[in-house]
Amino acid sequence: MDDFFNETRVNQIDQEPMKRENTNTHEPLIQQYQYPISQPMDDFFDNRHWQNDENMQDSPQDPNNQTPSPSTSHDFFDQQPSFANNELSSPPSNRREKQREPCPVCGDVVSGYHYGILSCESCKGFFKRIVQLNKKYYCSNNDQCTITKTTRKKCSSCRYNKCILLGMKREALRIGGNRGGRSALKEEYDKDRANRKKKRLVSSSSDQNHNEHPFQPLEMKNEMTDFDPKPANFLTSFDSILGMTNLDIIKDITSSWIPEEQVAERARKAVEGMIFVNKYSVIDHVIRMDEQVLFSKVLWAKQTAAFRELSTDDQVKALCKSWPHVMCLDQIYRQLWFSDEKHLLLVSGRKISQESFSTYFDPGAQKMAEEIMRITTIYKKLRIDRTELICLMMFSMFILDERPQHQLIAERIKSCLLDHIQTHFSDQPARFHELMNAFRETSELARIGTEWFREKKLYGMIPSTYILSEVLDNGNSLMQA
DNA sequence: ATAGCCTTGAGG
DNA sequence: CCTCAAGGCTAT
Numbered sequence: 001m002d003d004f005f006n007e008t009r010v011n012q013i014d015q016e017p018m019k020r021e022n023t024n025t026h027e028p029l030i031q032q033y034q035y036p037i038s039q040p041m042d043d044f045f046d047n048r049h050w051q052n053d054e055n056m057q058d059s060p061q062d063p064n065n066q067t068p069s070p071s072t073s074h075d076f077f078d079q080q081p082s083f084a085n086n087e088l089s090s091p092p093s094n095r096r097e098k099q100r101e102p103c104p105v106c107g108d109v110v111s112g113y114h115y116g117i118l119s120c121e122s123c124k125g126f127f128k129r130i131v132q133l134n135k136k137y138y139c140s141n142n143d144q145c146t147i148t149k150t151t152r153k154k155c156s157s158c159r160y161n162k163c164i165l166l167g168m169k170r171e172a173l174r175i176g177g178n179r180g181g182r183s184a185l186k187e188e189y190d191k192d193r194a195n196r197k198k199k200r201l202v203s204s205s206s207d208q209n210h211n212e213h214p215f216q217p218l219e220m221k222n223e224m225t226d227f228d229p230k231p232a233n234f235l236t237s238f239d240s241i242l243g244m245t246n247l248d249i250i251k252d253i254t255s256s257w258i259p260e261e262q263v264a265e266r267a268r269k270a271v272e273g274m275i276f277v278n279k280y281s282v283i284d285h286v287i288r289m290d291e292q293v294l295f296s297k298v299l300w301a302k303q304t305a306a307f308r309e310l311s312t313d314d315q316v317k318a319l320c321k322s323w324p325h326v327m328c329l330d331q332i333y334r335q336l337w338f339s340d341e342k343h344l345l346l347v348s349g350r351k352i353s354q355e356s357f358s359t360y361f362d363p364g365a366q367k368m369a370e371e372i373m374r375i376t377t378i379y380k381k382l383r384i385d386r387t388e389l390i391c392l393m394m395f396s397m398f399i400l401d402e403r404p405q406h407q408l409i410a411e412r413i414k415s416c417l418l419d420h421i422q423t424h425f426s427d428q429p430a431r432f433h434e435l436m437n438a439f440r441e442t443s444e445l446a447r448i449g450t451e452w453f454r455e456k457k458l459y460g461m462i463p464s465t466y467i468l469s470e471v472l473d474n475g476n477s478l479m480q481a
Numbered sequence: 482a483t484a485g486c487c488t489t490g491a492g493g
Numbered sequence: 494c495c496t497c498a499a500g501g502c503t504a505t
Binding site: 108120121124125126129152156178180181182186 | 493
Binding site: 182 | 496497501
């Protein structure tokens with residue numbers, strides 16, 4: 001079963017990597033709508049060519065196109081890769097860049113691009129083994145292990161998860177095991193190299209890049225300029241939320257938000273050519289899209305000062321714990337701003353009417369879909385605005401971890417939300433509590449969703465080739481009652 | 482199983 | 494030619 005899915009996904013990589021067209025034409029319109037209820041977007045969206053995906057083109061695509069990966073600061077400068085003996089024959093800047101990169105996974109010395117990211121030899125070999133031999137590992141520490149050069153042998157499960165989350169791609173392994181030649185990911189690597197070069201120029205000309213954070217996605221600069229640049233009046237980048245006002249924080253997390261249309265574009269590419277054959281294929285379809293949604297949320301989060309408060313490992317852990325919440329809130333966001341009360345709107349734009357839930361979904365998924373519809377109406381009644389929803393999503397990423405640092409950030413986000421409400425809804429003293437009540441219901445749904453996901457996985461209906469499945473299926477203690 | 486070093490080979 | 498990211502080999 002796994003093999004079957006492996007095959008289908010692996011096959012896609014030999015094709016040309018996906019090219020992103022600029023699809024940003026609608027988003028400014030969308031973002032103007034702060035109040036979904038009074039300004040329904042349905043008309044606007046109903047005539048879109050992508051609203052139903054019957055007419056999918058069969059152009060090649062890369063479902064894992066989104067490649068988070070780090071670039072770093074750090075102090076491994078003095079180490080020399082032992083294999084860099086051809087040093088003199090290559091462009092010096094390029095070489096030097098590689099030398100000073102710590103491996104994002106373990107901190108060892110980077111030897112080049114491997115399976116999608118810059119990494120060291122050992123992590124390259126590790127990832128290759130895992131994928132080639134189709135190994136499965138389990139963590140006895142609730143997927144909470146920290147991976148460093150010295151600890152990397154201790155927990156293969158956490159190491160592998162970290163590889164995946166940082167952007168290593170199983171598909172980068174060749175099907176036939178052919179040696180030599182160029183990587184299928186060459187274009188990505190070239191882009192990333194260009195970005196790093198640009199970034200180095202910028203940081204060396206302006207200031208020390210002492211505030212560089214190690215958890216930066218590959219091509220992030222590109223992504224964000226392609227996507228949704230922060231408004232010109234908000235150019236400050238903060239080191240820490242400690243030095244920011246609540247308003248700064250709100251601006252920071254809302255301006256990095258990746259527009260729905262661009263998430264949709266990515267999700268559609270990921271399911272191009274797939275058809276709904278049966279209920280299982282719907283699960284497959286939805287999960288494949290959700291993977292893209294999640295990547296977008298990761299990109300978003302990593303742009304924000306609040307999330308950057310955490311170490312790389314804590315960021316990974318935070319995502320592992322909160323992804324069901326994030327996905328629920330994102331679906332609610334989609335329902336509120338882009339759908340109507342009668343349909344569940346998938347991120348691809350496909351609509352599923354409430355009456356046909358039972359046709360498309362198994363009973364568990366049906367219950368969840370219905371819950372989404374119900375909880376959406378609660379938020380709708382409250383007339384939640386975009387800022388509030390985005391704050392709640394950020395809040396959910398911290399509140400599930402009991403450690404003091406996480407709780408502190410969660411509290412801060414909460415106070416931002418409170419501020420926002422007091423400023424814009426001063427006539428509604430109960431609004432904050434009502435929102436938090438709705439959030440509690442959303443959390444309960446996320447818990448149910450997690451159980452559903454586990455069950456499906458147990459029955460082999462969610463292949464472990466999915467990142468969602470492999471990396472993020474570990475939020476055991478999701479709920480505080 | 483790990484990780485350092487070696488070999489390959491398409492594309493520049 | 495050369496590069497460099499894939500796969501391979503092997504002592505630990």
